[in-house]
Amino acid sequence: MPLTLPYRRNRCYLTGVDWIIGTLDCMTRRSTGAGNTSQILLELEGHVDEARLRETVHAFASRFPALSGQPARDWLNLAPYWKMDRSTGRCTVEILPAQSNSVAAIATLCRALNTPFPTTHDHVAFRLVQSGEDRSFLGMVFDHRLFDARGAELFLDRLAAFAAGDATPAPPELTRPVRKPYLSDWTAKFSAGRNINRALRACADARPACLPIPTDRPDFQYHFETLDVAQSRHLTEIAFALGGYLVKMPYLLALAVQAVDHLFAERGHTPEHYLIPVSIDRRSARADSQSLFFNHISFLHFLLTRHDLQSIENLVQSITRQMYEQTKARLPEDFEQTLLLMRILPVGVLATFSQRLFSGNFGTFAFSYLGETACRTRQFLGHRVMNLVHTPRVSTPPGLGLFVNEFDGRINVTAASLEGLLSPDEAARLARHFQPANAQI
Amino acid sequence: MPATPTTAEIERTLLAEISGMFPENPAVTSATPLQALGLDSLRLFELFVLIEKQFGLSLLDSPLTREALENVASLAGHIAARLATKG
Numbered sequence: 001m002p003l004t005l006p007y008r009r010n011r012c013y014l015t016g017v018d019w020i021i022g023t024l025d026c027m028t029r030r031s032t033g034a035g036n037t038s039q040i041l042l043e044l045e046g047h048v049d050e051a052r053l054r055e056t057v058h059a060f061a062s063r064f065p066a067l068s069g070q071p072a073r074d075w076l077n078l079a080p081y082w083k084m085d086r087s088t089g090r091c092t093v094e095i096l097p098a099q100s101n102s103v104a105a106i107a108t109l110c111r112a113l114n115t116p117f118p119t120t121h122d123h124v125a126f127r128l129v130q131s132g133e134d135r136s137f138l139g140m141v142f143d144h145r146l147f148d149a150r151g152a153e154l155f156l157d158r159l160a161a162f163a164a165g166d167a168t169p170a171p172p173e174l175t176r177p178v179r180k181p182y183l184s185d186w187t188a189k190f191s192a193g194r195n196i197n198r199a200l201r202a203c204a205d206a207r208p209a210c211l212p213i214p215t216d217r218p219d220f221q222y223h224f225e226t227l228d229v230a231q232s233r234h235l236t237e238i239a240f241a242l243g244g245y246l247v248k249m250p251y252l253l254a255l256a257v258q259a260v261d262h263l264f265a266e267r268g269h270t271p272e273h274y275l276i277p278v279s280i281d282r283r284s285a286r287a288d289s290q291s292l293f294f295n296h297i298s299f300l301h302f303l304l305t306r307h308d309l310q311s312i313e314n315l316v317q318s319i320t321r322q323m324y325e326q327t328k329a330r331l332p333e334d335f336e337q338t339l340l341l342m343r344i345l346p347v348g349v350l351a352t353f354s355q356r357l358f359s360g361n362f363g364t365f366a367f368s369y370l371g372e373t374a375c376r377t378r379q380f381l382g383h384r385v386m387n388l389v390h391t392p393r394v395s396t397p398p399g400l401g402l403f404v405n406e407f408d409g410r411i412n413v414t415a416a417s418l419e420g421l422l423s424p425d426e427a428a429r430l431a432r433h434f435q436p437a438n439a440q441i
Numbered sequence: 442m443p444a445t446p447t448t449a450e451i452e453r454t455l456l457a458e459i460s461g462m463f464p465e466n467p468a469v470t471s472a473t474p475l476q477a478l479g480l481d482s483l484r485l486f487e488l489f490v491l492i493e494k495q496f497g498l499s500l501l502d503s504p505l506t507r508e509a510l511e512n513v514a515s516l517a518g519h520i521a522a523r524l525a526t527k528g
Binding site: 247321372 | 505
């Protein structure tokens with residue numbers, strides 16, 4: 001039986017993926033003034049009772065000490081961990097000025113996303129905007145160092161259940177998670193590192209296209225496209241016809257690449273290569289789908305050539321092939337192992353080192369397909385949930401991302417970009433490209 | 442040369458793999474619709490990799506139909522038929 005020192009028993013050590021997310025947070029903070037945060041935006045029917053929202057969120061958050069933690073380093077084994085030295089957790093609740101319509105309400109929440117958290121112990125904020133069309137918009141802003149997108153959805157789902165009267169306390173492994181420091185099996189880590197190094201060097205050698213990051217600490221802008229159920233079904237059928245039944249992600253990524261290629265073409269560029277890092281959820285593979293906190297993701301990288309862009313069929317075929325080859329080569333697992341080696345470096349140093357290693361080019365844009373939301377509830381504080389959309393601040397560079405999720409059979413597309421990187425019209429066109437009428441079939 | 446696996450053997454292998462992918466859904470049977478389980482592109486490709494390693498059959502060459510991926514039983518039948526054709 002392994003010997004664990006008593007003081008380490010209550011520590012939640014961070015994985016390599018958590019550490020690299022912390023590094024992205026540092027890089028994004030340097031470029032934009034605020035960290036690598038994201039927001040789940042709920043559209044609710046009717047006007048939410050503000051006092052009840054505050055009371056519910058504060059009561060629920062107090063159960064989770066992890067919410068008020070911060071990263072620290074164990075100076076005996078040098079592994080980073082999440083320090084939870086407060087007995088309760090907290091989330092801030094802000095009521096923003098009411099707006100006359102939904103568009104203005106969403107814009108208000110998205111603008112507020114560019115404001116950093118008030119202290120280093122704050123990692124989650126709820127922001128509410130009442131809208132004149134008998135709607136409320138609730139933004140759950142979260143620090144990506146504490147939650148990945150799926151974890152934040154699961155947290156929101158539990159909050160909704162709590163608000164509906166579910167008083168069952170969450171188990172301690174959720175409220176105050178504990179994890180080992182991952183300080184064994186070094187041979188496997190270095191072997192994985194060799195594989196990842198080869199894969200990343202091949203991508204970097206291709207000199208993928210990227211847009212220059214504005215230097216004036218820009219804010220993020222967001223454009224959405226929500227397809228109705230019929231349009232979503234239509235898109236899904238095309239995806240299945242091109243990639244095979246249940247294979248939806250390659251087609252959605254192919255549409256995203258096409259949209260970005262059109263944007264470059266309009267600017268008079270025809271790049272030879274695009275590189276797209278795609279985050280993937282690893283929860284079910286690890287049998288811990290109830291995990292709320294920290295990052296349970298890994299990455300796939302897709303390098304697409306001018307030849308792939310000749311047709312949507314070519315694009316889907318190339319993405320499918322690359323996805324299969326990376327899965328077969330166990331690159332997502334190797335990424336997790338390799339990143340554990342990086343934890344020795346402080347995030348600031350790692351951020352500078354990574355910038356130099358890749359010459360500031362981390363890919364053309366970020367992409368993620370979350371699938372149907374993990375937030376199963378359709379009621380929040382007694383109000384019907386009309387839609388759920390993700391609005392992430394994309395790690396910078398590249399400062400540009402396309403994100404797809406589904407809610408009640410409807411596909412939502414979010415185009416997130418730095419102001420100045422794209423014009424509002426260009427960003428809107430990226431999201432609109434997913435409309436079946438615009439998508440090249 | 443190893444004998445071609447039977448449909449029942451393929452079904453058992455697939456069932457064990459898929460049950461491992463969805464540990465919180467203990468009621469997975471050969472008739473459980475794969476779509477209802479939440480099998481997405483990534484999990485499906487993990488399954489394809491297993492199939493290639495176990496049975497030497499690549500399923501990437503031609504996209505699988507809804508009928509083939511309806512449930513574990515239909516997928517096992519599809520693999521058995523492809524292996525038989527492969528000889």
